Amino acid sequence: MTSPHHHAGGSPARKLSPNQSKILGCLREAGEPMSAYAILDRVRKSGIAHPPTVYRALNDLMKRGMVHRLESRSAFIACGHGECDGRFAFAICRACDKVIEIPLGEKEQARLLGLAPAEISPETVTLEIAGLCESCGLAQASPA
């Protein structure tokens, strides 16, 4: 290696910064999707005080595949597998916001990208399936 400091200057797998660790820890503890501002509330006690700090860390963590964004909810969630590469989907209960991450196989991913028309060369897929989880389904079936 050329120099142990200056952290390699490149792309692959740098260490998490303290803020990134705090925010990833917060999301992992929660195990649920959280809004950026909900995260901010939870990490205030550990010294993070402003929205940009949270968004910076979230954006870095998303680039690493350790945090995903639920587009249909404007919320963030820790990757259910620690880390992944963009081949995932989500199933979301519309009543209680319970979320399950669905890993996509390469073939499935390719098939989804293949739905794009020739005019657009596809790169990434955002797939969110909304429905009712078991308990919310039961609750809805029997009102009282």
Added chain:
Amino acid sequence: MTSPHHHAGGSPARKLSPNQSKILGCLREAGEPMSAYAILDRVRKSGIAHPPTVYRALNDLMKRGMVHRLESRSAFIACGHGECDGRFAFAICRACDKVIEIPLGEKEQARLLGLAPAEISPETVTLEIAGLCESCGLAQASPA
């Protein structure tokens, strides 16, 4: 027909209100995704002055399937087919925001819903495929 006024009280295919027509017209003219506030700017001249008016109309139009929301962009677009029923996806250029609506067949839709795990009974799918359109792909290949 039972009565031309009071618009039938039920669900199917009521007439558009004046505001709904204005806003749908705006989106159809644009042929591109627009944010709610961009729509507001465009329809100010026709008397619409506040965000809730725009959001009310958009929500109604979405229920009818005449307008769709691009979740990954917080933007709205007129249905490419006049009207549809929830079986659609989008391909979006990440550079110029060009959007193409992709109709999904019943089988495709069913296959997507089938990706949901047993814990969540799936109802609707949000599928947005991002990539580069032809012209943006060229522009990126040759920088200057």
Added chain:
DNA sequence: GCCGAGCGCGTTATGTTATATCATTGATCA
């Protein structure tokens, strides 16, 4: 005719999500 119900819409105010920008700090190193 008068009234109440329902609805579309106007309006005010506020809540929520996200980013632009500049200042500060601390480590590295010529």
Added chain:
DNA sequence: TGATCAATGATATAACATAACGCGCTCGGC
């Protein structure tokens, strides 16, 4: 020592969305 760079802190504001109240119209009952 002082330039440089990356990370973070901090201020301010932009962008997106909704809650809540009230008004005026049309319609149907009386």
